[in-house]
């Protein structure tokens with residue numbers, strides 16, 4: 001008899017709820033509302049793309065949802081955890097257990113190999129298994145590059161290491177800030193494909209980008225303006241990452 005586990009659809013996870021979330025930088029005349037009362041619901045398992053002009057609050061939104069920044073006001077719940085009013089220590093635990101980050105410029109440790117860059121996260125967080133790291137690097141197409149240092153890898157390969165690193169702790173939600181911003185089209189598409197695959201495994205994915213073409217692969221597209229959600233659109237049929245082009 002066939003193994004029924006092979007057919008099990010992964011449970012969707014990584015839902016997000018914001019109500020009136022504010023984040024202000026500076027004081028007096030220099031005071032700036034980076035987030036100016038954001039209301040937003042992201043369903044578990046959704047792939048959401050965030051667009052908007054420079055300075056509209058996209059990165060701040062991502063950082064607040066990821067527990068990198070504390071909101072000044074409003075209510076915020078991510079993957080079942082209420083983040084408002086939390087002590088910094090609790091936010092560290094939340095980040096460790098719930099979210100994975102992918103950045104535009106990869107943020108790898110230059111003195112560690114690809115394998116070590118992923119292993120160090122497994123060891124620091126106590127999540128995931130060191131023995132699974134080679135398999136993860138294989139999944140992102142780096143079986144033959146595991147012992148290379150970041151400087152010996154192309155931009156796309158470095159971004160794939162950073163995706164393996166983000167997935168090593170099995171996060172509920174993957175937060176990606178301009179993950180293709182430093183890559184050419186072909187390489188960028190392989191990265192998008194990996195993010196889509198991570199989403200198809202049930203994880204929430206929230207991706208900030210300036211590239212409006214990427215919006216076609218999202219379940220929902222959010223446009224930010226002046227620290228607020230200006231619009232929200234649902235794609236009836238999200239495209240395969242392979243079909244995205246720019």
Ligand SMILES: Nc1ncnc2c1ncn2[C@@H]1O[C@H](COP(=O)(O)OP(=O)(O)OP(=O)(O)O)[C@@H](O)[C@H]1O
Pocket residue numbers: 025026032033034052053054055056057058059060061
């Ligand atoms: N640490 C900070 N200190 C002061 N101001 C900040 C800080 N971080 C962001 N800002 C300001 O908050 C506003 C929103 O910034 P944010 O980086 O979220 O915008 P963005 O939409 O991601 O922009 P971009 O597309 O250029 O990356 C901007 O005006 C920015 O200058």
